Amino acid sequence: MKKNLLSAAVKGALGLTAAAIMVPVMPALAQEDANLVEEVVVTGSRIVRANLESPTAITTVDSQNIEFSGELNSADILRSLPATGVSGLSSNNSNFFTSGGGINTVELRNLEEERTLVLVNGRRYVSGVAGSSAVDWNTIPTELIERVDVITGGASAIYGSDALAGVINVILKDDFEGVSISSSHGETLEFGDDKTDRFNLTAGGNFDDGKGNAVVSMTYTDEGGVYARDRKNTQIDDLSGIYFGGEVDESVAPVYSSYSESGRFWAKNDATKANYTFDNGEVVDWDADKYGFNRQQFRRYSVPTERFLISSNVNYDINDTLEAFVETTFARTETQTEIEPYPLHSDNLFIEGVSIDNPYVPQELRDVAIAAGDDHLQFVRRTTELDQRGSFAERQTFRALMGLRGEYNDWNWDAFFGQGQMQDSQRGTGQLNISNFRNALNVVEDADGNIVCADPAAVAEGCAPLNLFGKGAISQEAADYVSAPSVRDQRTKQTMAGFNLSGTVAELPAGPLSLATGWEYRDEYAADFPDALTRTGQNAGNKEEPTEGSYDVNELYVEMEAPILEGLPLVQSLSVGAAYRYSDYDTIGDTDAYTGRVSWTINDSLRVRGQYARAVRAPNINELFSPGGENFANVSDPCDGVTASTPGVVADNCRSIPAVAARIESEGVFDLTQPEIQGTGGFTSKGNENLFTETSDSFTIGAVFDHDLGNLGNVTVSLDWYSIEIEDLIDTVDRQTSVDFCYNSASFPNNFCDFIVRDTAGPAFQQGEITEVNSGYINEGTLETEGVDLQLQWGLAVGEGQLDMNLNYGHVMEYTQTKFGDADELVGEVGYFEHQWLATVNYSLDRLMVQWETSYLSDSSPDLSSPDFDYSVGEYVTHDLFASYQITDNIRANLGINNLLDEEAPVILSGVPDNTTGTDTNASVYNPIGRSAFVGVRMEF
Numbered sequence: 001m002k003k004n005l006l007s008a009a010v011k012g013a014l015g016l017t018a019a020a021i022m023v024p025v026m027p028a029l030a031q032e033d034a035n036l037v038e039e040v041v042v043t044g045s046r047i048v049r050a051n052l053e054s055p056t057a058i059t060t061v062d063s064q065n066i067e068f069s070g071e072l073n074s075a076d077i078l079r080s081l082p083a084t085g086v087s088g089l090s091s092n093n094s095n096f097f098t099s100g101g102g103i104n105t106v107e108l109r110n111l112e113e114e115r116t117l118v119l120v121n122g123r124r125y126v127s128g129v130a131g132s133s134a135v136d137w138n139t140i141p142t143e144l145i146e147r148v149d150v151i152t153g154g155a156s157a158i159y160g161s162d163a164l165a166g167v168i169n170v171i172l173k174d175d176f177e178g179v180s181i182s183s184s185h186g187e188t189l190e191f192g193d194d195k196t197d198r199f200n201l202t203a204g205g206n207f208d209d210g211k212g213n214a215v216v217s218m219t220y221t222d223e224g225g226v227y228a229r230d231r232k233n234t235q236i237d238d239l240s241g242i243y244f245g246g247e248v249d250e251s252v253a254p255v256y257s258s259y260s261e262s263g264r265f266w267a268k269n270d271a272t273k274a275n276y277t278f279d280n281g282e283v284v285d286w287d288a289d290k291y292g293f294n295r296q297q298f299r300r301y302s303v304p305t306e307r308f309l310i311s312s313n314v315n316y317d318i319n320d321t322l323e324a325f326v327e328t329t330f331a332r333t334e335t336q337t338e339i340e341p342y343p344l345h346s347d348n349l350f351i352e353g354v355s356i357d358n359p360y361v362p363q364e365l366r367d368v369a370i371a372a373g374d375d376h377l378q379f380v381r382r383t384t385e386l387d388q389r390g391s392f393a394e395r396q397t398f399r400a401l402m403g404l405r406g407e408y409n410d411w412n413w414d415a416f417f418g419q420g421q422m423q424d425s426q427r428g429t430g431q432l433n434i435s436n437f438r439n440a441l442n443v444v445e446d447a448d449g450n451i452v453c454a455d456p457a458a459v460a461e462g463c464a465p466l467n468l469f470g471k472g473a474i475s476q477e478a479a480d481y482v483s484a485p486s487v488r489d490q491r492t493k494q495t496m497a498g499f500n501l502s503g504t505v506a507e508l509p510a511g512p513l514s515l516a517t518g519w520e521y522r523d524e525y526a527a528d529f530p531d532a533l534t535r536t537g538q539n540a541g542n543k544e545e546p547t548e549g550s551y552d553v554n555e556l557y558v559e560m561e562a563p564i565l566e567g568l569p570l571v572q573s574l575s576v577g578a579a580y581r582y583s584d585y586d587t588i589g590d591t592d593a594y595t596g597r598v599s600w601t602i603n604d605s606l607r608v609r610g611q612y613a614r615a616v617r618a619p620n621i622n623e624l625f626s627p628g629g630e631n632f633a634n635v636s637d638p639c640d641g642v643t644a645s646t647p648g649v650v651a652d653n654c655r656s657i658p659a660v661a662a663r664i665e666s667e668g669v670f671d672l673t674q675p676e677i678q679g680t681g682g683f684t685s686k687g688n689e690n691l692f693t694e695t696s697d698s699f700t701i702g703a704v705f706d707h708d709l710g711n712l713g714n715v716t717v718s719l720d721w722y723s724i725e726i727e728d729l730i731d732t733v734d735r736q737t738s739v740d741f742c743y744n745s746a747s748f749p750n751n752f753c754d755f756i757v758r759d760t761a762g763p764a765f766q767q768g769e770i771t772e773v774n775s776g777y778i779n780e781g782t783l784e785t786e787g788v789d790l791q792l793q794w795g796l797a798v799g800e801g802q803l804d805m806n807l808n809y810g811h812v813m814e815y816t817q818t819k820f821g822d823a824d825e826l827v828g829e830v831g832y833f834e835h836q837w838l839a840t841v842n843y844s845l846d847r848l849m850v851q852w853e854t855s856y857l858s859d860s861s862p863d864l865s866s867p868d869f870d871y872s873v874g875e876y877v878t879h880d881l882f883a884s885y886q887i888t889d890n891i892r893a894n895l896g897i898n899n900l901l902d903e904e905a906p907v908i909l910s911g912v913p914d915n916t917t918g919t920d921t922n923a924s925v926y927n928p929i930g931r932s933a934f935v936g937v938r939m940e941f
Contacts, residue, residue, distance in 0.1 A: 043122070043149035043169040045577070046158060046516035046559045047502060056597070056611055057702055057720040057789060059083060059150040059808060063173075066142060068851055068882045070186055070896040070934040072198050072221045074145060075104040075137035078168070080838050080855055082810025083152050083789065085110030085165075086831040089129070089136075091223065092923040093916050095300045095337045099426060099488055099528075101391055102303035102335025103128055104137040108152050109724065109785055110815065110832060111165035115617055115694075119159065119169040121327065123496070124522065126399055126420025130490035131526045131547055131622030133162050136422070139331035139397040141311040143182070143200040144217040146171045152789075153722055154615030154698040156593035157579040160520065160555055161618045164696040164726055172327070174313040176204035176215035184894070184936030188226075190902070194302065194929050195224040198936075212316035218309070225304035225336075226929050228296045228918045234928075237294050238920070240909040248871050249907045251920070256292020259343035261471040263381040264291075265365055267372035268353070276365060278470040283364040293382050295340040299918035301928055307333040322406040327418075331397045338390040339918075342383045342430050348540045349434050351441070353378040359445050360467045385474035386483050389430030397422045411503030421493040428486035431539045437482045440466035484539045487531040495523040510573065511563035518557055525550040526621040542630035549625030549687075553618070557581040572601040583616075587624060591616045591693050605707040609720075611700045619691040623730055623777045628683035635680040635735055635773050638743040642670045653748040659760045659767040666764040676769040682755075685732050686776035694779070696726040702789075713796025713803075723786045728779040729819075735773040737820060751778075781819040787812040801845030809837040830860045830873060830906075830914045830922050847886035854879050857925070863913040873906035876926055894936040902931040 044056045089103040107116045113134035128136020152166035186196040204215030228234040241250030262278040275286035311329040346353045353376035403416030439458035443465040453463035464477035500518035527548040537543035559579035580594045597611035639654035702720030742753040757772035792807040815826045826832040835858035842851040857876040863869035882896040905926035916923035
């Protein structure tokens with residue numbers, strides 16, 4: 001894996017180095033001593049400001065915070081902030097995903113990645129998940145980050161769609177001089193796994209007499225991951241004790257899978273319902289504890305990830321009012337998911353079972369089938385000989401952006417054009433070709449007594465006979481014939497351009513009236529192409545059709561900031577601001593977003609701020625164009641049992657369907673048979689081109705206190721209340737919900753009925769059964785959340801050193817999701833913590849710096865709505881310790897221990913909501929890996 005990665009890395013490095021030197025070799029048009037005015041664009045506003053505080057609450061994570069954590073990926077640092085939610089994709093929760101293993105995403109306020117806008121240097125970044133707007137943080141160069149600004153609350157008027165929860169803005173270094181070389185190694189202390197290695201080289205400097213600056217950063221990281229079998233509590237398959245009359249947090253083990261490596265066989269009509277397997281080649285009665293399969297031996301806690309990144313930023317002053325800039329990033333990641341081998345049921349092959357005429361069938365089992373009057377044996381079998389299941393993914397992301405910025409008559413402007421694309425090539429193992437598997441089970445003895453495939457056409461295609469009976473019985477030739485390595489190709493492409501202008505419109509008595517305006521264009525494309533067997537459902541799985549789609553949008557925005565009062569008692573300054581954005585999508589049409597805010601500085605120490613924002617989110621490509629994936633599940637048909645005289649709206653609606661009415665007339669009742677009741681098909685998560693935008697109304701009110709306490713140092717406290725309400729949620733409809741809302745309505749047929757397909761073929765007594773219930777995206781429901789954020793910073797001199805304390809606290813008062821009139825309050829469930837805080841204490845003395853960090857998650861429950869699973873998992877508190885020592889002026893050594901006290905993750909067992917398969921906890925939230933340490937060194941010249 002490393003060979004391929006490094007080879008691609010070299011190619012990427014050459015390409016980006018060329019891009020990095022493109023601007024320096026431009027003709028020297030700049031004048032002597034060229035200097036642009038240094039201004040700051042504060043995240044959350046387009047108004048260019050100099051040394052002005054943010055109009056809204058911002059949490060900032062800087063490069064020092066990132067280095068202190070020892071984390072290889074900046075997403076892991078951001079997830080510890082109270083304002084962030086539970087990531088949909090991370091190294092610790094994506095091992096079982098069909099695609100997306102090892103991807104790292106970040107969301108805000110638990111409002112999901114689709115409602116969190118990620119920016120790099122104030123501009124959008126290409127998606128790392130096909131069909132979605134979610135950014136893969138594996139592709140963002142951690143070592144080149146200057147800071148990350150997190151602003152919560154609606155910001156669509158400022159930055160566009162997807163900012164309902166807020167914005168995460170990554171600011172990269174663009175004025176670097178010198179050479180920095182750093183490396184680190186980490187691993188768990190007790191187990192020696194979860195090994196992490198990192199190497200970075202960053203070099204930059206000025207050129208052409210200081211008119212330009214170029215910086216290039218190259219990073220290689222390797223994360224080894226952890227197996228479930230390497231932790232004592234997850235070595236063996238278990239299940240919550242609640243299923244055995246015990247306690248919900250009591251582990252019952254072993255609870256092995258009945259899909260055995262030796263196979264489990266039975267005759268369908270055997271009155272004894274006996275099951276059989278093999279022990280040393282002998283047919284024996286099935287014993288789950290003795291012959292069951294331990295899936296935990298194959299499962300991973302975390303997905304190993306290897307990545308190479310190279311990024312460059314180049315700035316060049318063409319003259320004293322005009323600057324050119326180029327930003328490039330290339331990232332290549334390789335990830336490997338691993339789970340247990342395929343659990344095959346004879347039903348997966350669409351056959352009755354294995355024929356008793358099959359010469360591999362032991363006589364004892366043949367006799368069982370004959371005695372039951374069966375000519376087939378049904379079976380389940382763990383296909384270990386076909387390799388375990390998993391997916392190896394190679395993802396390549398490239399982004400390039402170039403532009404000009406300058407100043408004209410005290411107005412600042414910039415124009416840019418950029419393009420980014422991601423390609424994800426996945427190769428899966430452990431799947432099987434059901435057509436070939438059927439051929440391999442259809443075997444006979446030839447004239448020479450050899451067992452061969454019965455179908456000559458299959459023999460010509462390489463068919464090898466397959467023996468199901470006994471562990472290891474499937475030959476390598478048969479395994480090769482029936483194996484179906486899966487292939488998946490996913491792509492995203494983003495093209496964008498824009499022009500921004502900001503400056504002073506007029507001088508008002510209280511200060512300048514500022515304006516920012518601009519135009520932005522964006523084109524988004526995504527595609528997901530599964531292999532041919534997956535598309536047809538011929539790999540023992542359900543059908544998945546390709547997804548491909550695109551949209552483009554033109555946007556205009558304007559933002560203003562107006563000072564109202566200045567220099568009055570209790571009003572040092574008072575200003576109001578407003579912003580409006582108009583967007584025109586080629587898919588959904590026009591949208592509007594707007595915001596209004598006020599900032600009141602009472603005196604040098606106290607400031608009050610407030611904001612209202614209307615934000616929007618346009619449906620993404622999956623939500624618009626996905627064909628959905630095939631799914632089979634039990635669906636209750638309200639028409640079952642209806643007769644010609646059954647009263648009520650449901651019965652009237654059912655009788656209005658010709659096929660149902662014909663069956664009632666033929667049989668006297670619409671009475672479904674057991675086969676008709678079982679496993680209704682359909683496609684779930686189907687796109688809907690009639691979707692419209694989600695909208696949110698958010699309010700924030702806060703105060704900032706910043707005061708010099710003299711000998712007691714300087715203290716800054718900010719307290720902000722927020723409220724966000726999202727309407728017209730884009731979400732899928734549950735299949736049973738579609739059926740119920742279709743037939744329980746006086747307005748029949750309605751939109752929900754469009755998801756339902758009934759059988760209209762054959763004689764009347766066989767018609768009317770539901771053959772499909774599809775599930776698609778619709779706009780329905782609301783989501784409301786409310787809470788308080790507190791940030792405190794206090795720095796003071798202690799002895800010969802400096803002591804700094806920082807607290808980031810979040811209190812969630814409400815998180816209510818309402819669908820079809822049913823409200824679900826989630827505050828207090830795992831991941832929706834009522835209280836969460838992150839505190840750091842940092843002391844620096846001469847060349848030594850030490851930092852202690854504490855993270856707190858309040859008590860929670862796996863499922864508040866269920867009395868069975870509404871139990872306390874307890875508070876979760878972890879401590880991290882970091883130390884840094886400046887050995888020489890150029891060399892610094894770092895040492896850190898994460899989860900210093902080795903706090904164990906709360907117990908959330910298999911079978912309990914919020915369990916992450918294989919970990920006995922919720923690995924999206926809690927650390928299942930244990931205490932780890934890292935060491936590193938940085939050399940700067």
